[in-house]
Amino acid sequence: xxxxxxxxxxxxxxxxxxxxxxxxxxxxxLTYLRFTGGLAAVTNLDHNNPWGIWIGxxxxxxxxxxxxxxxxxxxxxxxxxxxxxxxxxxxxxxxxLGYSMVVLALxxxxxxxxxxxxxxxxxxxVTSVMFEVGACVLLxxxxxxxxxxxxxxxxxxxxxxxxxIVRLTLLLTILGVVLSTLHQSxxxxxxLIAPSxxxxxxYSPYLPIFFFVSSIAAGLSMVIFEGTLAHRNFAxxxxxxxxxxxxxxxxxxxxxxxxxxxxxxxIKVFGVALDNNWHLLATSYGLWFxxxxxxxxxxxxxxxxxxxxxxxxxxxxxxAFVTVIGIVxxxxxIVWLCFNWRLPWDERYLPHWMEIAISIFVITVGLTIYRxxxxxxxxxxxxxxxxxxx
Amino acid sequence: xxEGIHTxxxxxxxxxxxxxxxxxxxLLGFLWFWRFLNGGRKKED
Numbered sequence: 001x002x003x004x005x006x007x008x009x010x011x012x013x014x015x016x017x018x019x020x021x022x023x024x025x026x027x028x029x030l031t032y033l034r035f036t037g038g039l040a041a042v043t044n045l046d047h048n049n050p051w052g053i054w055i056g057x058x059x060x061x062x063x064x065x066x067x068x069x070x071x072x073x074x075x076x077x078x079x080x081x082x083x084x085x086x087x088x089x090x091x092x093x094x095x096x097l098g099y100s101m102v103v104l105a106l107x108x109x110x111x112x113x114x115x116x117x118x119x120x121x122x123x124x125x126v127t128s129v130m131f132e133v134g135a136c137v138l139l140x141x142x143x144x145x146x147x148x149x150x151x152x153x154x155x156x157x158x159x160x161x162x163x164x165i166v167r168l169t170l171l172l173t174i175l176g177v178v179l180s181t182l183h184q185s186x187x188x189x190x191x192l193i194a195p196s197x198x199x200x201x202x203y204s205p206y207l208p209i210f211f212f213v214s215s216i217a218a219g220l221s222m223v224i225f226e227g228t229l230a231h232r233n234f235a236x237x238x239x240x241x242x243x244x245x246x247x248x249x250x251x252x253x254x255x256x257x258x259x260x261x262x263x264x265x266x267i268k269v270f271g272v273a274l275d276n277n278w279h280l281l282a283t284s285y286g287l288w289f290x291x292x293x294x295x296x297x298x299x300x301x302x303x304x305x306x307x308x309x310x311x312x313x314x315x316x317x318x319x320a321f322v323t324v325i326g327i328v329x330x331x332x333x334i335v336w337l338c339f340n341w342r343l344p345w346d347e348r349y350l351p352h353w354m355e356i357a358i359s360i361f362v363i364t365v366g367l368t369i370y371r372x373x374x375x376x377x378x379x380x381x382x383x384x385x386x387x388x389x390x
Numbered sequence: 391x392x393e394g395i396h397t398x399x400x401x402x403x404x405x406x407x408x409x410x411x412x413x414x415x416x417l418l419g420f421l422w423f424w425r426f427l428n429g430g431r432k433k434e435d
Contacts, residue, residue, distance in 0.1 A: 255427060262423055266416045273408045276401065305427045 010375070020364055027361025030354050034108055042354040048340055049349035051109075056335035058105030058359055060187060061328045062098050063137070064211075067219030068226070069095020069144060070173075070180040075256075077173040084252060086245035089151060089379045090230060091223050093370065096144040099137065101366040108358055129189045136183030143176045154386050155377040162386075185212040191334060199338035201280050201289040204271035207334075213264045218327040220257040224250055224320035234374055239381035251308055254316035257323065258304035265297045285338065292333065296326025 034042045045052050072091035075081045107113045120138065125131040146165060153162035188211030195203050204210065231238070231246060272278060280286045300323045307316035340348060374380060395401050 258427060262420065266412075269412060270409060273412055274405055276395075276405050305423070308427060309429060 020368060023361055023364045026357055027364070030358050030361065031108075033354070034358065035111070039109075039111070042352060042358065044350055044352045044355070046349075048343060048347060051335055051339075052349060053332075053336070053351045053355055053359055054105045054109040056332050057328070058362055059102050059109075060331040060335055062102040062105065063184065063187060064215045064218040064327050064331060065222045065324065066095045066098025066102070067180065067184065067215040068223040069098075069147070069219070070176045071216055071219035071256075072223055073147065073173045074177050077170055078177065081252070083245065084249055086242045087223055087227065087249045087253070090226060090374075091219075092144065092147045093151070093373060093379055094222065094226055096141075096148045097366045097370055099141045099144055100369075101362050102137065103141065104365065105359070105362050108362070129186050129192075133183050133186045133190065136179045136186065140176060140179040140183065143172050143179065147172050147176065151373075151377050151379060154383040157385075159385075180215070181212060184215040185209065187211050194339070197340055197342075198334065199285050199341045200275060200277050201272065201285060202334050202338045204275065206267065206271055206274075209267060210264070210271070213260060213267060214327055214330060217257050217260040217264055217323060220253045220260065221320040221323035221327075224253050224257070224317060225324050228317045228320075230374070230380065234380060237374060237380045241382065242380050247313060250313050250316050251311065254304045254320070255308045257320065258301050258308060261297055261301035261304065261323070265293060265301060268293050268297065285341065288333070288337075292326070292329055296322065296329055300326065 030042060039045055043052055043054075068091040072084065072087050076084050076088050107116065110116075119125060119131055119134050146168065149165050150162050153159075153165065185208035188207035188209070191198055191203065191207055192205065227246060227249060231243075235243075272281070281290060300319045303315060303319040303322075306312070307319060336349065378386075395404060
Protein backbone atom coordinates (compact mmCIF):
# COMPACT_ATOMS: atom_id res chain seq x y z
CA UNK A 1 0.00 0.00 0.00
CA UNK A 2 2.89 2.34 -0.62
CA UNK A 3 2.54 5.70 -2.32
CA UNK A 4 5.40 7.80 -3.77
CA UNK A 5 7.76 9.06 -1.09
CA UNK A 6 6.94 12.73 -1.63
CA UNK A 7 3.24 12.10 -0.89
CA UNK A 8 1.58 15.11 0.79
CA UNK A 9 -0.76 14.67 3.77
CA UNK A 10 -3.98 16.52 3.03
CA UNK A 11 -5.80 18.24 5.91
CA UNK A 12 -9.30 16.95 6.69
CA UNK A 13 -10.54 20.42 7.65
CA UNK A 14 -10.33 22.47 4.47
CA UNK A 15 -12.59 24.76 2.45
CA UNK A 16 -12.98 22.09 -0.25
CA UNK A 17 -14.05 19.46 2.27
CA UNK A 18 -16.46 21.90 3.94
CA UNK A 19 -18.13 22.66 0.57
CA UNK A 20 -18.27 18.91 -0.17
CA UNK A 21 -19.91 18.33 3.22
CA UNK A 22 -22.56 20.99 2.56
CA UNK A 23 -23.29 19.51 -0.90
CA UNK A 24 -23.62 16.06 0.70
CA UNK A 25 -26.06 17.34 3.35
CA UNK A 26 -28.25 19.06 0.73
CA UNK A 27 -27.95 16.00 -1.52
CA UNK A 28 -29.13 13.59 1.21
CA UNK A 29 -32.07 15.86 2.03
CA LEU A 30 -33.07 16.12 -1.66
CA THR A 31 -32.66 12.34 -2.02
CA TYR A 32 -35.15 11.91 0.80
CA LEU A 33 -37.56 14.32 -0.92
CA ARG A 34 -37.15 12.56 -4.29
CA PHE A 35 -37.80 9.06 -3.02
CA THR A 36 -40.65 9.99 -0.70
CA GLY A 37 -42.39 12.66 -2.79
CA GLY A 38 -41.72 11.37 -6.31
CA LEU A 39 -40.48 13.26 -9.37
CA ALA A 40 -42.99 16.09 -8.92
CA ALA A 41 -41.47 17.00 -5.55
CA VAL A 42 -38.07 17.90 -6.96
CA THR A 43 -38.34 18.27 -10.75
CA ASN A 44 -40.10 20.29 -13.44
CA LEU A 45 -40.58 17.19 -15.60
CA ASP A 46 -43.97 16.64 -17.22
CA HIS A 47 -45.56 14.57 -19.99
CA ASN A 48 -44.15 16.86 -22.69
CA ASN A 49 -40.68 16.84 -21.14
CA PRO A 50 -40.13 13.48 -19.47
CA TRP A 51 -36.33 13.67 -19.72
CA GLY A 52 -34.57 16.48 -17.89
CA ILE A 53 -30.98 17.17 -16.97
CA TRP A 54 -30.57 13.88 -15.07
CA ILE A 55 -30.84 12.16 -18.45
CA GLY A 56 -29.48 14.99 -20.63
CA UNK A 57 -26.49 15.90 -18.50
CA UNK A 58 -25.75 13.13 -16.01
CA UNK A 59 -26.51 10.22 -18.33
CA UNK A 60 -25.84 11.35 -21.91
CA UNK A 61 -22.87 13.59 -21.07
CA UNK A 62 -21.65 11.18 -18.39
CA UNK A 63 -21.53 8.23 -20.79
CA UNK A 64 -19.86 10.28 -23.54
CA UNK A 65 -17.24 11.77 -21.23
CA UNK A 66 -16.50 8.39 -19.65
CA UNK A 67 -15.50 7.12 -23.10
CA UNK A 68 -11.85 7.76 -22.25
CA UNK A 69 -11.84 4.30 -20.67
CA UNK A 70 -12.48 2.34 -23.84
CA UNK A 71 -10.53 4.65 -26.17
CA UNK A 72 -7.39 4.51 -24.00
CA UNK A 73 -7.75 0.76 -23.36
CA UNK A 74 -8.14 0.14 -27.10
CA UNK A 75 -5.07 2.27 -27.90
CA UNK A 76 -2.86 0.59 -25.29
CA UNK A 77 -4.06 -3.02 -25.18
CA UNK A 78 -5.39 -3.62 -28.71
CA UNK A 79 -3.29 -1.29 -30.88
CA UNK A 80 -0.19 -1.80 -28.73
CA UNK A 81 0.54 1.89 -28.11
CA UNK A 82 2.34 1.21 -24.86
CA UNK A 83 3.70 4.77 -24.66
CA UNK A 84 0.20 5.76 -23.47
CA UNK A 85 0.17 3.16 -20.70
CA UNK A 86 0.45 5.82 -18.00
CA UNK A 87 -2.95 7.19 -19.09
CA UNK A 88 -4.67 3.81 -18.87
CA UNK A 89 -5.36 3.49 -15.16
CA UNK A 90 -6.67 7.06 -14.67
CA UNK A 91 -8.85 6.61 -17.78
CA UNK A 92 -10.24 3.28 -16.57
CA UNK A 93 -10.93 4.78 -13.15
CA UNK A 94 -12.68 7.81 -14.67
CA UNK A 95 -14.73 5.50 -16.90
CA UNK A 96 -15.68 3.23 -14.02
CA LEU A 97 -16.72 6.11 -11.77
CA GLY A 98 -18.41 7.93 -14.67
CA TYR A 99 -20.61 4.94 -15.46
CA SER A 100 -21.30 4.34 -11.76
CA MET A 101 -22.54 7.92 -11.46
CA VAL A 102 -24.62 7.47 -14.61
CA VAL A 103 -26.40 4.55 -12.94
CA LEU A 104 -26.80 6.58 -9.75
CA ALA A 105 -28.39 9.45 -11.70
CA LEU A 106 -30.60 6.96 -13.53
CA UNK A 107 -31.89 5.67 -10.20
CA UNK A 108 -32.95 9.22 -9.30
CA UNK A 109 -34.75 9.56 -12.62
CA UNK A 110 -36.39 6.14 -12.79
CA UNK A 111 -37.05 5.67 -9.07
CA UNK A 112 -37.70 2.39 -7.25
CA UNK A 113 -34.06 1.22 -7.41
CA UNK A 114 -34.97 -2.28 -6.24
CA UNK A 115 -36.63 -2.78 -9.63
CA UNK A 116 -33.47 -1.94 -11.58
CA UNK A 117 -32.82 -5.64 -12.45
CA UNK A 118 -36.43 -6.10 -13.72
CA UNK A 119 -35.66 -5.37 -17.42
CA UNK A 120 -33.14 -8.21 -17.41
CA UNK A 121 -34.69 -10.84 -15.20
CA UNK A 122 -38.43 -10.20 -15.08
CA UNK A 123 -39.71 -8.32 -18.12
CA UNK A 124 -37.23 -8.21 -21.01
CA UNK A 125 -38.05 -5.64 -23.67
CA VAL A 126 -35.60 -7.09 -26.15
CA THR A 127 -37.00 -5.11 -29.10
CA SER A 128 -36.37 -1.79 -27.36
CA VAL A 129 -33.27 0.35 -27.93
CA MET A 130 -33.50 1.28 -24.26
CA PHE A 131 -33.15 -2.38 -23.30
CA GLU A 132 -29.98 -2.59 -25.38
CA VAL A 133 -28.60 0.56 -23.73
CA GLY A 134 -29.45 -0.79 -20.27
CA ALA A 135 -27.92 -4.20 -20.98
CA CYS A 136 -24.74 -2.68 -22.43
CA VAL A 137 -24.31 -0.26 -19.53
CA LEU A 138 -24.80 -3.10 -17.05
CA LEU A 139 -22.28 -5.33 -18.84
CA UNK A 140 -19.80 -2.52 -19.50
CA UNK A 141 -19.94 -1.39 -15.88
CA UNK A 142 -19.05 -4.97 -14.91
CA UNK A 143 -16.19 -4.96 -17.44
CA UNK A 144 -14.93 -1.61 -16.10
CA UNK A 145 -15.10 -2.96 -12.56
CA UNK A 146 -12.95 -5.94 -13.59
CA UNK A 147 -10.54 -3.67 -15.49
CA UNK A 148 -10.28 -1.45 -12.43
CA UNK A 149 -9.95 -4.33 -9.94
CA UNK A 150 -6.16 -4.92 -10.38
CA UNK A 151 -5.63 -1.42 -8.93
CA UNK A 152 -7.63 -2.29 -5.82
CA UNK A 153 -6.11 -5.78 -5.61
CA UNK A 154 -2.56 -4.37 -5.73
CA UNK A 155 -3.53 -2.03 -2.93
CA UNK A 156 -4.96 -4.93 -0.94
CA UNK A 157 -1.98 -7.16 -1.75
CA UNK A 158 -4.15 -9.93 -3.27
CA UNK A 159 -1.50 -11.13 -5.70
CA UNK A 160 -3.10 -14.38 -6.88
CA UNK A 161 -6.51 -12.93 -7.72
CA UNK A 162 -4.84 -9.96 -9.42
CA UNK A 163 -2.81 -12.32 -11.60
CA UNK A 164 -6.01 -14.08 -12.75
CA ILE A 165 -7.72 -10.81 -13.71
CA VAL A 166 -4.64 -9.36 -15.41
CA ARG A 167 -4.59 -12.42 -17.69
CA LEU A 168 -8.10 -11.44 -18.84
CA THR A 169 -7.03 -7.89 -19.81
CA LEU A 170 -7.17 -8.31 -23.59
CA LEU A 171 -10.53 -10.09 -23.46
CA LEU A 172 -11.96 -7.42 -21.17
CA THR A 173 -10.64 -4.64 -23.43
CA ILE A 174 -12.24 -6.18 -26.52
CA LEU A 175 -15.50 -6.66 -24.65
CA GLY A 176 -15.32 -3.05 -23.45
CA VAL A 177 -14.83 -1.70 -26.97
CA VAL A 178 -17.66 -3.82 -28.39
CA LEU A 179 -20.08 -2.85 -25.62
CA SER A 180 -19.13 0.84 -25.85
CA THR A 181 -19.61 0.86 -29.62
CA LEU A 182 -23.07 -0.60 -29.07
CA HIS A 183 -24.40 1.64 -26.34
CA GLN A 184 -22.66 4.91 -27.29
CA SER A 185 -24.42 4.69 -30.65
CA UNK A 186 -27.68 3.39 -29.15
CA UNK A 187 -27.96 6.49 -26.99
CA UNK A 188 -28.26 8.41 -30.26
CA UNK A 189 -30.64 5.79 -31.62
CA UNK A 190 -33.01 6.55 -28.72
CA UNK A 191 -33.91 9.79 -30.50
CA LEU A 192 -34.67 8.13 -33.84
CA ILE A 193 -38.16 7.51 -32.49
CA ALA A 194 -38.85 11.25 -32.26
CA PRO A 195 -38.15 12.83 -35.67
CA SER A 196 -41.00 15.30 -35.25
CA UNK A 197 -39.87 16.42 -31.80
CA UNK A 198 -36.17 16.97 -32.45
CA UNK A 199 -35.17 19.95 -34.61
CA UNK A 200 -34.28 18.77 -38.16
CA UNK A 201 -30.74 20.15 -37.89
CA UNK A 202 -30.05 17.87 -34.94
CA TYR A 203 -32.24 14.98 -36.04
CA SER A 204 -30.67 12.61 -38.55
CA PRO A 205 -30.98 8.92 -39.36
CA TYR A 206 -27.24 8.92 -38.63
CA LEU A 207 -27.65 10.05 -35.00
CA PRO A 208 -26.18 6.75 -33.69
CA ILE A 209 -23.02 7.37 -35.74
CA PHE A 210 -22.84 10.99 -34.55
CA PHE A 211 -23.07 9.85 -30.94
CA PHE A 212 -20.45 7.14 -31.37
CA VAL A 213 -17.90 9.27 -33.22
CA SER A 214 -18.38 12.22 -30.87
CA SER A 215 -17.90 9.90 -27.87
CA ILE A 216 -14.41 9.04 -29.14
CA ALA A 217 -13.53 12.75 -29.35
CA ALA A 218 -15.08 13.25 -25.90
CA GLY A 219 -13.10 10.36 -24.42
CA LEU A 220 -9.78 11.53 -25.87
CA SER A 221 -10.37 15.12 -24.76
CA MET A 222 -11.48 13.99 -21.32
CA VAL A 223 -8.25 12.01 -20.82
CA ILE A 224 -6.25 15.19 -21.61
CA PHE A 225 -8.50 17.38 -19.45
CA GLU A 226 -8.54 14.97 -16.51
CA GLY A 227 -4.77 14.47 -16.78
CA THR A 228 -4.28 18.24 -16.61
CA LEU A 229 -6.36 18.51 -13.44
CA ALA A 230 -4.67 15.45 -11.92
CA HIS A 231 -1.20 16.88 -12.55
CA ARG A 232 -2.28 20.07 -10.82
CA ASN A 233 -3.85 18.41 -7.78
CA PHE A 234 -2.21 15.02 -7.36
CA ALA A 235 1.34 15.57 -8.63
CA UNK A 236 2.65 14.22 -5.31
CA UNK A 237 0.92 10.90 -6.04
CA UNK A 238 2.66 10.46 -9.40
CA UNK A 239 5.84 8.56 -10.05
CA UNK A 240 8.56 9.70 -12.45
CA UNK A 241 7.33 7.46 -15.27
CA UNK A 242 3.85 8.97 -15.10
CA UNK A 243 5.18 12.53 -15.13
CA UNK A 244 7.54 11.85 -18.05
CA UNK A 245 4.81 10.22 -20.14
CA UNK A 246 2.36 13.09 -19.65
CA UNK A 247 3.51 15.36 -22.51
CA UNK A 248 3.53 12.49 -25.02
CA UNK A 249 0.01 11.54 -23.98
CA UNK A 250 -1.24 15.11 -24.49
CA UNK A 251 0.35 15.30 -27.98
CA UNK A 252 -0.79 11.81 -29.03
CA UNK A 253 -4.34 12.15 -27.77
CA UNK A 254 -4.57 15.69 -29.17
CA UNK A 255 -3.59 14.36 -32.58
CA UNK A 256 -6.15 11.58 -32.41
CA UNK A 257 -8.85 13.98 -31.20
CA UNK A 258 -8.06 16.32 -34.10
CA UNK A 259 -8.59 13.54 -36.66
CA UNK A 260 -11.78 12.30 -34.98
CA UNK A 261 -13.20 15.84 -34.83
CA UNK A 262 -12.41 16.26 -38.55
CA UNK A 263 -14.43 13.13 -39.29
CA UNK A 264 -17.21 14.20 -36.91
CA UNK A 265 -17.48 17.64 -38.52
CA UNK A 266 -17.72 16.04 -41.95
CA ILE A 267 -20.49 13.60 -41.06
CA LYS A 268 -22.43 16.40 -39.34
CA VAL A 269 -22.28 18.37 -42.61
CA PHE A 270 -23.30 15.19 -44.48
CA GLY A 271 -26.31 15.00 -42.14
CA VAL A 272 -27.43 18.48 -43.21
CA ALA A 273 -26.86 17.64 -46.89
CA LEU A 274 -28.73 14.33 -46.77
CA ASP A 275 -31.91 15.94 -45.46
CA ASN A 276 -31.45 19.08 -47.59
CA ASN A 277 -31.67 21.27 -44.50
CA TRP A 278 -29.40 24.06 -45.76
CA HIS A 279 -32.21 26.61 -45.64
CA LEU A 280 -32.61 26.03 -41.87
CA LEU A 281 -29.09 27.35 -41.25
CA ALA A 282 -30.40 30.90 -41.71
CA THR A 283 -32.81 30.55 -38.77
CA SER A 284 -32.07 31.18 -35.08
CA TYR A 285 -31.73 27.44 -34.47
CA GLY A 286 -29.48 27.30 -37.52
CA LEU A 287 -27.15 29.90 -36.06
CA TRP A 288 -26.96 27.91 -32.84
CA PHE A 289 -26.22 24.80 -34.93
CA UNK A 290 -23.39 26.68 -36.65
CA UNK A 291 -22.02 27.75 -33.26
CA UNK A 292 -21.99 24.08 -32.27
CA UNK A 293 -20.37 22.63 -35.38
CA UNK A 294 -17.95 25.51 -36.01
CA UNK A 295 -17.19 26.63 -32.45
CA UNK A 296 -17.13 23.26 -30.77
CA UNK A 297 -16.07 20.91 -33.58
CA UNK A 298 -14.23 22.57 -36.49
CA UNK A 299 -12.28 25.19 -34.52
CA UNK A 300 -11.19 22.70 -31.80
CA UNK A 301 -10.18 20.31 -34.61
CA UNK A 302 -7.90 22.97 -36.12
CA UNK A 303 -6.61 24.12 -32.71
CA UNK A 304 -5.70 20.54 -31.80
CA UNK A 305 -3.84 20.24 -35.11
CA UNK A 306 -1.97 23.53 -34.56
CA UNK A 307 -1.17 22.48 -30.99
CA UNK A 308 0.22 19.15 -32.18
CA UNK A 309 2.27 20.77 -34.97
CA UNK A 310 3.74 23.37 -32.64
CA UNK A 311 4.01 21.03 -29.62
CA UNK A 312 1.93 23.63 -27.78
CA UNK A 313 0.68 21.61 -24.78
CA UNK A 314 -1.18 24.54 -23.28
CA UNK A 315 -3.19 25.03 -26.47
CA UNK A 316 -4.03 21.31 -26.66
CA UNK A 317 -5.16 21.26 -23.02
CA UNK A 318 -7.43 24.28 -23.47
CA UNK A 319 -8.81 22.81 -26.69
CA ALA A 320 -9.58 19.56 -24.88
CA PHE A 321 -11.58 21.59 -22.36
CA VAL A 322 -13.50 23.34 -25.16
CA THR A 323 -14.21 19.98 -26.81
CA VAL A 324 -15.55 18.57 -23.55
CA ILE A 325 -17.85 21.61 -23.26
CA GLY A 326 -18.87 21.08 -26.90
CA ILE A 327 -19.96 17.51 -26.28
CA VAL A 328 -22.00 18.67 -23.27
CA UNK A 329 -23.60 21.39 -25.43
CA UNK A 330 -24.41 18.84 -28.15
CA UNK A 331 -26.07 16.39 -25.77
CA UNK A 332 -28.04 19.14 -24.02
CA UNK A 333 -29.15 20.50 -27.40
CA ILE A 334 -30.50 17.10 -28.39
CA VAL A 335 -32.26 16.23 -25.17
CA TRP A 336 -33.35 19.68 -24.12
CA LEU A 337 -32.90 22.86 -26.17
CA CYS A 338 -33.78 21.48 -29.60
CA PHE A 339 -36.20 18.85 -28.32
CA ASN A 340 -39.89 19.80 -28.41
CA TRP A 341 -38.73 22.88 -30.30
CA ARG A 342 -42.21 23.52 -31.70
CA LEU A 343 -43.73 23.95 -28.25
CA PRO A 344 -44.26 27.53 -27.00
CA TRP A 345 -41.54 28.64 -24.60
CA ASP A 346 -43.84 28.62 -21.56
CA GLU A 347 -44.44 24.90 -22.09
CA ARG A 348 -40.75 24.13 -22.47
CA TYR A 349 -38.71 22.47 -19.76
CA LEU A 350 -36.51 24.41 -17.38
CA PRO A 351 -34.78 22.37 -14.69
CA HIS A 352 -35.88 22.92 -11.09
CA TRP A 353 -33.07 24.09 -8.79
CA MET A 354 -33.42 20.79 -6.92
CA GLU A 355 -32.70 18.82 -10.12
CA ILE A 356 -29.53 20.85 -10.61
CA ALA A 357 -28.60 20.37 -6.95
CA ILE A 358 -29.01 16.59 -7.25
CA SER A 359 -26.85 16.61 -10.40
CA ILE A 360 -24.17 18.54 -8.49
CA PHE A 361 -24.53 16.05 -5.63
CA VAL A 362 -24.04 13.08 -7.99
CA ILE A 363 -20.93 14.69 -9.55
CA THR A 364 -19.56 15.50 -6.08
CA VAL A 365 -20.04 11.87 -4.99
CA GLY A 366 -18.04 10.79 -8.06
CA LEU A 367 -15.26 13.31 -7.45
CA THR A 368 -15.01 12.39 -3.76
CA ILE A 369 -14.67 8.67 -4.55
CA TYR A 370 -12.11 9.53 -7.27
CA ARG A 371 -10.08 11.49 -4.75
CA UNK A 372 -10.33 8.75 -2.14
CA UNK A 373 -9.07 6.19 -4.66
CA UNK A 374 -6.21 8.15 -6.24
CA UNK A 375 -4.84 9.22 -2.86
CA UNK A 376 -4.71 5.61 -1.68
CA UNK A 377 -4.42 3.21 -4.60
CA UNK A 378 -1.73 2.89 -7.29
CA UNK A 379 -3.44 4.88 -10.05
CA UNK A 380 -0.79 7.49 -10.85
CA UNK A 381 2.18 5.37 -9.82
CA UNK A 382 3.26 1.78 -10.23
CA UNK A 383 3.08 -0.32 -7.12
CA UNK A 384 6.67 -1.35 -6.29
CA UNK A 385 5.71 -5.02 -5.88
CA UNK A 386 4.08 -5.17 -9.33
CA UNK A 387 6.37 -2.88 -11.32
CA UNK A 388 7.55 -5.56 -13.74
CA UNK A 389 4.11 -7.00 -14.44
CA UNK A 390 2.39 -3.96 -16.02
CA UNK B 391 -39.20 19.45 -49.93
CA UNK B 392 -37.45 22.60 -51.03
CA GLU B 393 -37.35 25.20 -53.80
CA GLY B 394 -37.45 23.62 -57.24
CA ILE B 395 -37.90 20.13 -55.84
CA HIS B 396 -41.21 18.46 -56.61
CA THR B 397 -40.53 14.75 -56.71
CA UNK B 398 -38.60 12.25 -54.64
CA UNK B 399 -36.26 11.69 -57.58
CA UNK B 400 -35.42 15.41 -57.72
CA UNK B 401 -34.85 15.40 -53.97
CA UNK B 402 -32.54 12.38 -54.13
CA UNK B 403 -30.69 13.79 -57.14
CA UNK B 404 -30.07 17.08 -55.34
CA UNK B 405 -29.10 15.67 -51.95
CA UNK B 406 -27.01 12.77 -53.25
CA UNK B 407 -25.30 15.02 -55.78
CA UNK B 408 -24.29 17.49 -53.08
CA UNK B 409 -23.27 14.61 -50.81
CA UNK B 410 -20.95 13.10 -53.41
CA UNK B 411 -19.34 16.50 -54.03
CA UNK B 412 -18.87 16.93 -50.28
CA UNK B 413 -17.40 13.43 -49.96
CA UNK B 414 -14.82 14.08 -52.68
CA UNK B 415 -14.01 17.49 -51.15
CA UNK B 416 -13.58 15.82 -47.78
CA LEU B 417 -11.18 13.21 -49.13
CA LEU B 418 -9.08 15.89 -50.84
CA GLY B 419 -9.29 18.13 -47.77
CA PHE B 420 -8.22 15.29 -45.51
CA LEU B 421 -5.03 14.83 -47.53
CA TRP B 422 -4.13 18.46 -46.83
CA PHE B 423 -5.22 18.10 -43.19
CA TRP B 424 -3.11 14.96 -42.71
CA ARG B 425 -0.01 16.68 -44.07
CA PHE B 426 -0.73 19.75 -41.93
CA LEU B 427 -1.20 17.61 -38.81
CA ASN B 428 1.98 15.63 -39.34
CA GLY B 429 4.13 18.59 -40.37
CA GLY B 430 5.49 21.28 -38.11
CA ARG B 431 8.13 20.90 -35.45
CA LYS B 432 9.85 17.55 -35.29
CA LYS B 433 10.13 15.82 -31.94
CA GLU B 434 13.29 16.84 -30.12
CA ASP B 435 14.72 13.50 -29.01
